[in-house]
Structures are given as C-alpha cells and as structure tokens.
Amino acid sequence: MNALPELLFDKSRPGKTGYSFESDPIPETEQYVDPELQRAGIADFPSLSEVEIVRHYTNLSHLNHSVDSGFYPLGSCTMKYNPKVNETIAAMPSFTNAHPYTPHHLVQGNIGIMRDLEARLCAITGMKAFSLSPAAGAHGELTGMMLIRNCLSHRGNPRRIVLVPDSAHGTNPASAHFAGYNVKEIPSGPDGVLEPHTLREHLDKDVAALMLTNPNTLGIFERHICELATALHENGSMLYMDGANMNALMGIARPGDLGVDVLHLNLHKTFATPHGGGGPGSGPVGVADHLAPFLPPPVIPKQDGSGPRYHIPDTIGRIKNFYGNFLVMVRALAYLMSLGRSGLRNVAEDAVLNANYIRCRLSELLDLPYQSRTLHEVVFSDKGLPVSTLDIAKRLLDYGIHPFTIYFPLIVHGAMMIEPTETESLETLDLFVTAMKEILTEAESDADMVRNAPYNTPLRRLDEVQAARHPVLRWQPREQE
Amino acid sequence: MNALPELLFDKSRPGKTGYSFESDPIPETEQYVDPELQRAGIADFPSLSEVEIVRHYTNLSHLNHSVDSGFYPLGSCTMKYNPKVNETIAAMPSFTNAHPYTPHHLVQGNIGIMRDLEARLCAITGMKAFSLSPAAGAHGELTGMMLIRNCLSHRGNPRRIVLVPDSAHGTNPASAHFAGYNVKEIPSGPDGVLEPHTLREHLDKDVAALMLTNPNTLGIFERHICELATALHENGSMLYMDGANMNALMGIARPGDLGVDVLHLNLHKTFATPHGGGGPGSGPVGVADHLAPFLPPPVIPKQDGSGPRYHIPDTIGRIKNFYGNFLVMVRALAYLMSLGRSGLRNVAEDAVLNANYIRCRLSELLDLPYQSRTLHEVVFSDKGLPVSTLDIAKRLLDYGIHPFTIYFPLIVHGAMMIEPTETESLETLDLFVTAMKEILTEAESDADMVRNAPYNTPLRRLDEVQAARHPVLRWQPREQE
Amino acid sequence: MRFLPLTDADRESMRRCLGIKDTADLFADIPERFRFPTLSEIPEALGENRLLERFRELAASNRHDEYLPFLGAGAYRHFIPEVVAHLSAKGEFLTPYTPYQPEVSQGSLQAIFEYQTMITQLTGMDISNASLYDGGTAAAEALLLMQRKSRRPRILVAESLHPEYREIIQSYIQNLDIQVETVSMDPSTGRVDLEKLKATLNSETGGFIFQSPNFFGVIEESSAIAKLTHSVDAYSAQIVAEAMSLAFLKPPGEHGVDLVAGEAQSFGLPLGFGGPYLGFMATKAEFLRQLPGRIVGETVDVENRRGYVLTLSTREQHIKRERATSNICTNQAWCAVRSAMYMATMGHDGLISIARANHTNTAYFADRVRTLPNIELAFPRNFFNEVVVRVKNRQVDDLLSHLESHRILGGIPLHWFYPEFADCLLINITEMHRKSEIDRLINAMGGML
Amino acid sequence: MRFLPLTDADRESMRRCLGIKDTADLFADIPERFRFPTLSEIPEALGENRLLERFRELAASNRHDEYLPFLGAGAYRHFIPEVVAHLSAKGEFLTPYTPYQPEVSQGSLQAIFEYQTMITQLTGMDISNASLYDGGTAAAEALLLMQRKSRRPRILVAESLHPEYREIIQSYIQNLDIQVETVSMDPSTGRVDLEKLKATLNSETGGFIFQSPNFFGVIEESSAIAKLTHSVDAYSAQIVAEAMSLAFLKPPGEHGVDLVAGEAQSFGLPLGFGGPYLGFMATKAEFLRQLPGRIVGETVDVENRRGYVLTLSTREQHIKRERATSNICTNQAWCAVRSAMYMATMGHDGLISIARANHTNTAYFADRVRTLPNIELAFPRNFFNEVVVRVKNRQVDDLLSHLESHRILGGIPLHWFYPEFADCLLINITEMHRKSEIDRLINAMGGML
Ligand SMILES: Cc1ncc(COP(=O)(O)O)c(C=O)c1O
C-alpha cells in the first residue's frame, strides 16, 4: 500500500481512453486556420482508461496527510476542519455553471452572496468596505499596499518605506516590495510585541505604513496596537494589519476599532474553506473609509438588485480576473452562516483555549522564548534539546501527526509554531502532548533514531538538496533520460 | 497510518455534537404518549463532533482494498470498475427524494427508468419479462424458484426436488430449500459440465427444476444446455439459470434462446453497480412467457404513462418492499446506456479474453483441474504446491492485490477462482502473473514465510477461530467487560 | 471505450499468446445459431454528456418535488447531514466486495461492528446482524427464525403489521411447513387486540410478530405482548418500520421482546423511490446460531492487535448450503455503514432530539386536526410520527385529490390495504415539516371538509 | 456546535489547567473598551437544513441556466467528465496544506509533478511551475519575470491581450520601475501589427507579451513575433487564455517563444462565476531561478525511492522575503491537481478531439453567419473557438437584448473594453454546443438583422 504509484506517463498506452463525449456531427466547413498553425499530436501526453485514472488518484490520495485524516497543527495556517456541507453548496450547478460575464440581472443570487459576505466581514472586522478580489493572503497584502500607496499619492506623496516587524511572514516584505516600497525590518520587543518607542524611532515622513500581523506570528496580541496606530496616523502613515490570524480575534475584537486602516483576511484559514494542498484561497481586503475610493473593481454595491461597479475613478485598478475566487467565497459565507453571531466568538475562544492548553502542557518540556500571553498559537524553540526542530517534526510523522510549522517565525531559534485550532478535541491535544513527550524521551535515549525519522510514512526522509541541485521538474521519456 | 482507529464509542464524550438541525418552534401540545412508553437516553450511544466523524471514516476508508484502489479478481463476483458518472446520476435529487408511494403520474421518470431497464434486460437475455424486485442474486433465486413452484402447482403438482450441480454456489441449494424443495446434488462430468446423461439419470416426475449456473462456477460454458433444457421440458421440469456470470455472455448468447425458463442477473456484478462492501445489490429475475403470470408485484407495464400493476391474479406474491433497490437500477441503466448495443459484446469479449490470458499465463505454474475451454474466469487448484491456497491468497495481499475467490467451487481441491473482468489492463494482468510467480518461488524456498503472510497489510492474519469460539459482536463499556 | 483498458494492440498480443485469430473463437462452445445476437432493440452507446442529459430529462419528468409530502408508511423523509453523503460516497466504502479478506477490509468491518453495536443500543437487544435486505424481508426472516428456534409450526402475525410486510411473509412461507395466522386489532385503539392474541396463542405457537409503532402509527403494548407470548413459551418479535421511533420509545428489549427487526431507512438513507433500504435484526443472545445474514465479530491478529472478521459463517449458505439459516449472501452492507455514519453524526443527543421533533410536529398536527369539523384521529393516542385520520361522509380519494390540487401529497389512503378503512388516511409528519407546512395541510383540509 | 469538539467539561478542566476562571481572561491584552463587540448586524446561526434551504434560494435567484450561452472571453464552458468531480472532491486532496512535509504529501506532490509535465507537453516548454492565481495575474507575473530576467525597463504589451489582463498588468506595475507600452493590432486581421511591433522594439525592451488566440479569438503569428523580439535580444511571452487551444494549435515552444502563461480553467474547472481558476506558467529552462510560484521536483528518499518535494524555494518569499521572485504563497494547487485529473482523463486523443470539436463547431457558425445579411466576421480567418462578428447599422446592445428575449446570451459586446468596436460582439462556441443550438443562434440573429 505504501509504494508510490507509477507515473501517469509510465502507465499510459496509446489507444486507451478515459473519457466519452459525444459531439454533434457538423457538416464540412471551410478551412479557417492556416495548416502550419495546427498541431498533430502531443508527444508523450498520457492515455489511460477511466479505471486506471480512478486508481491512480485514489492511491495517491492515500499518501496525503490531510485535515480529514488527522491533526494538522501547522502554525499560522489555521488548519481547521472544513465542513462538508460547504462543498455541497459550492457544487450547486447554479453557482458552478455561472459565467462571470453573465448580465447582472441573471446572477442576482451570486451577487447577493458576495454582498452578504462583504457585510459580514465588515461587521466582524469593523472595516468599512471590502474587496473580495484577492486570490490569497499575499495577494490581499499586495492589494492593500497598493491601496495605501494610491491613497498617499493622492495626498501628495506615496512615500518610500514600509516597516515590517522581524516576526512577519515572508509575504509581508515581498508584497510591500511589489507595491514599490522599500522594506525596513524593525525588531519586536523582549515580550514579542512591537513597542511604540521602536516604531517611533523608525517613523519619519518617508514611512508609508507599518505592516503588522495581529495577533502576531508568535501568537501574541500586539497590545500597543492603538498607540501604534495613533503614532502612524499622526505621522501621516497607515497601519496595515495582516489578518491571517483573525481566527483568534473574530467576535473578540474588531481591527477597525483598533485603528487599522487596511487588512486582509484569509478565507482559507479563518473561514474554513479547504486549503486544497496549497490553494485556492481567497484573501479579501478590508479598508477604512478613507481607502474605500481606491478599491479595485468590481465593487459590489450595497443595494440589492444592482450590478457591480467597474468605473471607480480613483481605483488602484483591477488585480484579479472577474470577481475573485467566487466558489471559495460561497464556502466562507456558508461557514459564517453556520456559525452565526455567537459562533464567531465561540470559535475564537476555543481556538485560544486549545492553544493555551498546548502551551501549558508543553512548556515544561520545551523552551518558550516569549513569556507573554498568547492567543491562538504558541511558539517554542529547540534550544537545549538533543535534536533539532526538524528531527522532532519528522518523528511526529511516525505518530500520525502532522508537524507544526518549523523555523518560523525567524526570530525564534528552531521555532516550533503550534496552532491547534478550535476544531481539535481535548483527546487529540493530549495525544499530541503525549507524542511530544515520548519523542523528547526518545531523543534523550537515542537521538540518532529521532534524527533518522520518519520510519512509518509512505516514503522516508526525502533528499531536498538533490532536488534543488539537480532539478527534475517534469517526467521525460526514458530514451531521453 | 496502519493502526486501527479507536472505536466510535471509545472516542465518544457526552456533550459533543456532530449535527446541526433547526426545527421550527412548535406550541405546547397535548401529551399523546403514555410516559412509560418513552425512553430517556440511549446508553453508551456515541457523541462526537463532525470533524471526529470525518476523520474516523476517512481513516477507516484507507484500510479497505476496493476496486477503486486496485485489482480485485474475486471469481464469481465480477469485481469490475463502477463508473463514477453512475453515482452522479443516482444522486440526482429527483431520484433520491422520491417516495415510493407517490402517485404514479408524478413519478413517470422513475417508472420510465424501470421500464427501460426491463426492456434492455429482456433484449440481452432473451427472456420475456423481468421482475426488478429482488434485492440480490440469492433473492432472485428464491423468487425464481417460487415462480417455478407456483407454475408447476398451477399445472397440478409443484413436485419435490430441485437438482443442483455440485459446482453450484451455496445460494442455489439454500434458495431452493427456502422455496420448499429438497435439493439433490448431481455431479458434473469430467470436463466440468453437466452431462445430459447425468441429468437424465436423476430426472423423474419429482424433479421440479434444474438450477444451472452458466457459464458455471468453473467458468465453463454448459455446452449441453439446449439438450438439458429439452430433457427437462420433456419431463415437465424447468431450467433455472443462475445468471451471476452473465458478464461472459451478454451480447454473446441469450439464455432465453437456449431454453432457459427463468434466470436471475446480478446488477451489482454484470451491470457495474458498486458492491458496497457487501451490498446493496439487485437481482432481477427474467422469465419465459409461461412464468410471466406469476411474477411478484409491482409489475411495470410496457406502455408509457401508466402506473405499476399490483393485482396479478396468479402472482407468487410480493417479495420485497416497494419497487426493489431502485437506485441500484438507476446505476445499471446508466451503465447499459453507456455501453449501448455493441458495448455489451465488447465487454464480454474483453472479460473472456482477460480470463483466458490469465489461464494461459498461469497454467504452467498451477494445476488446472479441468481442461475445457473457459470463459470469464478460470479455476486452478493448489494440488502439488508446497503451500495452500489460503497462504497464496494471504501473500498476494502483500503485493497489493486482492486474492481470487478461494476454496470455491467445492469440487476443486484448494480452488483458486480467478475472474479478472474486462476492466483490467494487460499491465495489471501481467503484474498479477508476476506476483503469482514470485509467490510460488517464495513458497519453494521458504514456505513458512508464505504461510505467515501477510506482512504489509494494516493488520496481519486474523484469528477467525477465536472470533467464532468467543463471539464478541458488539462494543461493551469497559466496566462490564 | 473508457471502461475497457485493453488496447487493440493488447488484444492482438493476447490472442497471439492464446493462439487464436479472433476473440470470437473463445465462444466456440456456444451453439452457433445462437451466437452473437444482433440486439437491435438496444440503442447504441450514449456519450457521458448525452447520458447525463438523458437522465436529467428523466429526472425532470418526475414532478413530485413540486408537492409538499406527508407520505410515510414504511419510507420516511428525514434530514441527512451532508457529511454522511460525502463520507459514504468514498470509493473505498462503495467499491469493495463482502469483506472476505479481513486483513484488507478493516474499514468496512469496523464500521459494521459499530453499526451492530448501535443497533443493539437502540433496540436494547444483545446482538445484531450486519443487515438484511429491507424491513419486509427482515420481518419474514424474523418469522422463519422464530419458527426454526421454537421448532413449532405456527406463527401469529398482527393485522397491524405493514401490509407489504405481511404480503412478503406470505410469499416466503407459502411453500414451507409453517402456518401463519393473523391476530386482529382493536378498532378503537388501533392496537393488537390482546384478548384475541391470548386466545390464539397455544403450545403449537412458535411466536408472535407485531409492529410498533404499527402500520397505523400506534405504539403497541410490547410488554404485555411479550408476557403473553412467554406464557406459552413462544417468542415475540417486534417489527420496527420507522427506526427513528427507537430514539423516542422505550427500547423493545426493555419490554421483554425476544427479537427486533425491521427497516432502518430512516437512519441516513434517502427515500430513493423505495430502495436500497436497510433491513436490520437484533435479538437476544440465545438466537445467535440461528441468525440469518452476515455477522461481524471482534478478534485479534497474529500480533494480538484488535481486528474484525466476518464470523459464525457456519450458519451461512456457502458452508451449510441447503441447511443454512437463510440464503442471503449479498446484503445491504453499504447501507449499514451509511446508517452508522448517520447515527454517529447525529449522536446521542441529536438522534433523541430529532425523534422528539418528529413527535412534537405530529402532536401539533393532532392538536390542530381535532379542531376541524368532519375529521377525527382514528386512533387518538400513543402515536409517534404517523397518524390515521378518518374523514366523515367523504371518500378519502376526494380529499387526496383536493389536497393534490393544493400541491400537497396528503398521505396514503388506507383502503389500498384495508378495504374496511375506506374513509381513512395515513399521514406522516417528520422533523422536516415546518409549522407553516403543517398549517398548510390543516388549512387545505379545512377548506375541503 | 458540531465544528467544536470541546465539551463544556473539557473547557472547564482546561481552564483549571491554565489557572483561569473564564476563557475571556485569555483576551485580557485586548483593550477593554473594544473587547467582545456585539456584532448585532450578524444574524444568528442557521441549522444545516436552513443553510441548505437558504443557498438553494440564492441558487434559484440566479436565472442564467434558462439561457443558451455563447460567452467566452477568458472563461469557457467545457465538458468535465464526472470522474474528475468525484476524484478531486476527495478530502485527502481537498484538505491538506501546501506540502511542506513531503513524506506525508506524496499524493499532492506527484499529482502536481504530473501536472507540470503535462503543461510542458502542451506548451512545448521546458519547465512549468505548480500554478499561479489565474490568467490575468499569470500575465502580470510573466511581465515581471521578463523584466527581471532581461534587466530592461521596458515591456511591450499587445492591444489584443485580454483587457482584464492588461488592467491587471497595469495595476501590478504602476508602482514599479517598469514602462509598459501597447502595441496595436492590425484592424483587418485582428492580429498584432508586426510592423508596429518591429518599430517599437528596441534595446531597452525586455520583452513582448501577447495573447494567442488573442482576445478577439484570432491566432497570432507567434513565430514571427518570437523572431522579432529575439532580434533585439528581448523575450516573447505568449499568453493563452483558452488552454483548450493548446490541443489544437502548434505549441508555442515550437514557435520559439520564451514563455507561455495564462489560464487553464478550460481543463476541468467549472465556470464558477469566475473562480477559482488556474493560472499557469511554462518557460524555457533558463528562466528557472527567476520563476514565480511553487515548483515540485523529483528526488529520492533515504532508501533511494523516487519521491517529490517542493523545490527551488530559495526563489520564494519565505526565504528571500522582499527579494523573492514573487510574493505568492498560497497558489491554486487543488485546481492544478484537478486539471491534471481532467487532462489525464481526456487523455491524448480526447483532448485533441475535444479541441477539434471546438473549432469545428465555431467554423460551422462562421460558415453560417457569413450567409446572414448585415453581419460579418470582423476577423474572418485563423480563429480557434471564438469569433468577433460586426453588426452593420446596428447597436450591438440591441442585438444582445433581442437574443436575450430568445433566451440566448449572445456574447460579449466589445465596447465594454474597446469603445472603437461598438458594433462588435465576441462569440464563443465550444464542444458543448449542439448543431441545433448554433442554428438557433443564427436564426435568432437572422430574425433581427
Ligand atoms: C501570517 C500570514 N500572513 C500571510 C500569509 C499569506 O497568505 P496566503 O498563503 O494565502 O498567500 C500567511 C500564510 O501562510 C500567513 O500565515
């Protein structure tokens, strides 16, 4: 059961068919295309029967760890359970068959979905308007930074610099860069949060914005956020909040109330849409009133029955085809409707309770570099351990548990960033704690054993160095190998 | 990944919920039910959250071998690929939401499906009418034997005896028994088929019918079938054909042409409806004209627009609730429509070609007790091997292949009954042959290794004796254990 | 053909291996004049797109979904959590065979073991089998089981048992040495007439088979029935056609009945125009060796790890042939697994609260229908989610047509099965009905009467 | 709450472990005046049954399914075999994260490696990444890539590139030191005006980005374009918005272009009101270190068994931060896997024959539309499955309303994007259209003109 299936291309035999489609016979027509523009075949493209396809992917599917199969405490990723009813809803033909250029009066259901989702996101975050266009968190960041830049340009000067704390996710500096800013990294304080005095030290008229993740990637609430916002605003700068960790805050606090000018959310995290092995996501961007005029098209009007607006005089311009990842939005709205008003807070509370329970149970065993109160996740370090974070992660695989996020945030040595989410039971948390204890005991008595883990996975430790040194990025027919 | 998941009951914690249903508030009503008739709770009934349910069954699913995951050459069972489009069709709300007592004019689509299915089955088998009521093959047999008995009773004497060849499936004698007959087993001849003279030896006025599987469980076509039919009919007896192996004959020969009076088909074999780990099936019964008046209700009339008939003067009576396993019929019809006229023969030809290829490749290695030409399956014996059929079967599991049917038919010593079906590729057949060769080599050099197989399955060989000696048929709370 | 993985080249090379020219040669044993019929009645293949179109047309030619239904009588419209549909559709559950090789079938086996456990918990019985075809055949198997176990020739059947179930019983026993007698009901309560039962029971009687809630929706006096049958050393079998009632009513086991069988479609299986459904059977431990159908049991592997197998197969046809406890081979395994998924998802509280909602809604209907003129509850007490209403001075068919014109399927006319109840309608109300929908039925009824 | 497995007892014991009384204490860092907002605008939770009802209502308030559609322009209605829907819905593909732990992610990784391979086979390129957001952002990434690689400040963009893609490019570069210039089309062929291109190319030019088939459905002269750009040592990037065309047309690689990017929604993804779709990018090997997005590579495990990993991540944001080749993190992995399932299911012959059917149907439309008075093909040759018709003496909106009254969505009016084409309609015809449906469009058009 454990061997990797042969590749499609190795299984392929010319003459096999996996599909059946009946086209209408069409009378002979004129030749419209120059023959030299046409292709004959597609060299080595696979040919398989339907049963072979089914087995190929069924067997591949069994090689994946997934939220549906077990615990997945990947910090910063909020790998919560994705309700199945949302899949049923997102598969309704009226949604899947709708063309994005359909005249608006024929797709009022779809537009209503986007309108309702936006309204709920506004309510949850306290922001004044949302764009649902961005395809993922990083895309939302880019959009948000463009919004800031356009707004500042309108005020006369786009400025040059964006401040990013050293604990930030890599997408933050990258996004700021692609919005044309220079990134200046600033240090978080000893208790893991950004100190107002640190900000002030870096604040001058060149600073366009601060990108702040809140709760930050250490799981700590940036408790000076109001003060930071004030300092920024007094300097004519803006506060961007990376809302990827909103799972800790929904129903608890609204970034809009705290002074945030713009934020993105990750529907594929906080709002329970499945991550699909790496996407698709959806990264809506919420803004305060002063940024609303700059939102990308299409903008969904608040009043029922009307179509989206495309002509927005001060817009940053379109950033994504059509409306964004609509079928992801459908799932997120379904999830929000399932939670309802009180469910939001229940979710955040349980997420935070679970993370704190892990923290409490593991802090006897592992170094906790920051002592501050944490919310939805907790970051330990491998300081003082006989094995590395990577080794522990790989050994966890043998216990049937997906490892936490490793080596991030960068400010923690050998970071183990653990986010259980609210959809894990106490029994699962205890199993995880027990596994960690056992691994640490194993590491004391036989560090090499742990270093060579995993043993019980479909494949054992993979050679990532070889993959990068001698890149093999596609199958090639044997002759040419 | 290999450990068995905890049981639902062990995971359960009071207070967890896996569902969410909103009922309308209803005003206080009168108390209609005596309090002593009501229950308070359900002791030890599980309580889990949705994510726990999903993980439980996802992980259980990975412990099953299935047609979707690999080769399944279980003889007599026709474990062919079950097309996914049939699942889509069978899940259409108009089919799944229809109540069986809906007035007929509101379910003409459903009735049309049954009518079309019956018509196609008649065309394929050459029988004159079908009942779609039976839930499975054995149920079809029982129905068929009742039909024979009622018809004979009508002619004056139900008779006492049903002849069953020694190669028959166990359901044949059991079904005859439950139709009130005494079963007399008769031997097949040296070439594996029933000889007319054998039949004649047993044929007297007490014989109601012969139950003949054709092709029989050795995979051999009963080539004297016409002669057998004539002998039976001359004696006032009838020929029942077990049509579970119709996969070898569809598009090739029609039992009705060969003199069969009544037969059953297994939609869950020949017509590609999934076997579901042991059901549901559907075992329609087809009859010649003289048996049609005895069919069980409801009878679907041939003309469009009318409802089923319930009042059939000479019926054997109802044998199944409502219409039978309707959603299985839907799948079978979808499959038949996908095959179309020519597809039927293509399927049978490939099924027979595949089985003969296996026969040809394995007959150097294994004892082939009958030399006759075989159709869709082939039966070897373990005569002369250093290990038993069971050992080989268990060792095959280590190769990721589901074993063939073992120790059936009973007339072959250590029978290995191999039915590849038409949905297997030549590559898969070759892999199987190679695996068999390797296992036989292993058995020569280290028989004990093979005897202790399997090694690579989620569990190793299970103690079936203990299970039967000390039956544990349900979970019990620990205190009471 | 997308289902056929052989290529023409493969076929050719396989034929070479077999030493034949033409695959048709493999069929030489078949009498030539009957070989390769043309099958001109069968249309040619449809592409997948046309196939889906065709079935969408067929689906659309059903019109039932435009109506508000109150149909029950052995097939019930209940809520099914979507998670059940998703999990049960997994190919790994849908496409294996009966788990003959337990080492690679623990998924199905454990799921069925859990199913068996939940069935015993709901029924209050000791053991459960792995499923039977449906409620009607389960009733017939229950009857045969009581006869086998008691070795007595006579079995009594309640008149209030589902008429289809009684028909099936009649078919099953028609050729066997079993006498079946009907015990009639008390027309005022809709229950088994206990006096009549007492009078009919004798030392030749192997058992009594009754349904509760019965076909008229009325809850029987199981305790009294069990006592009466035991007084002549006969068995009692309670049939349950609406499994949801098990979560509302005292379990049959606590009433002392020996055997519970019936239909568990209500646990996660769609109406599906009548099937596939899920026959179940649970009994006291003493019936074990006589039980029909598959049974899953717990055991260990050679490394002493917990595991599951099909067990006690010496009862079954593949071993015992004509002396088997039944002829069943393929059963309803996937339906059992799906129903286990349903039960586990609803969970203890869910199942109980849904069952209560069924009763509450039906009680609300009862409250309201009693306010209507010219209509009454035929059996005014002790129902679960189904009631019989009697229409005074009226053909029930007129009422049904009137309701149909209001887009309501008002119920099942009892005269289909009981000519003496020509003025009665069997109405089912579940958790799926909204208050407003019940009001709509009441108003439509009131408009006619 | 069914998504929350903690029981109240669990919560209580966990709070004890943490030494807190109230879970709310965990949020003490949050400024009190902002803590626990009431969120009164948000309705309370819906049960699963009401949730489904609500979405069925929303679905029903869409009316598009009553219309025969001829809408394309970057989003195409194609046949999707049911097997693709079933397999891609498997939770094991749907619910993992990005495969950071390859030992337990070989399912997704191998599937993506196979996806990358098929994309290179279709495009004739050396390498492919693992996906980008969509066609429009892929075009923008292609532009940034050419600029990075060429280190030249100026990139040319064809006027016939999808207007939304051009808008996205404009947004992406607005704050960067890149100059974008538009190269206009030849109004008689609908193709890039090669003379103009030649005149605009210079040593400051890093690359030229064009679409083929272009927004007007016309197949560009990729070979000539590639040659021209190479003559000034600039790159050429061909955008493909209708991936199906790749199975009909000579692969861009054979024309000599350096980079192919675009939208692969046509390969197994439903229209879905515009997303999620599947951006793809395939290039010559020399671009490898500059490629945006994830890449899967083959390697071995410690036992020397073949396996797959995410590789070359030193290009990426989590390593390189602001110096990364792009900011992309979450991509469209599941869409890529699903499209691989689609491509594998259709297979070599299937994909080619479906692509041909697209063209044949469109050619039939072209044949017929040319017989109508007052209407003409704006660009009468070298289209794949999309054509522009020009309506003489008519506002195209009138025609569209007329068609809508015949339950036809007749296409996309070009004036949405090109005011100068006020009399033009972009019409897409795929394998899904029956001959009779094309005839219906023609007849409805004829009735108006
Ligand atoms: C804190 C944080 N910010 C931003 C992102 C980027 O989101 P996405 O992967 O959706 O682009 C992530 C995702 O890993 C994240 O954890």
Ligand SMILES: Cc1ncc(COP(=O)(O)O)c(C=O)c1O
């Ligand atoms: C030859 C034969 N006859 C009858 C049957 C019984 O069919 P079912 O299992 O559907 O009751 C089988 C199934 O195993 C069979 O192989």
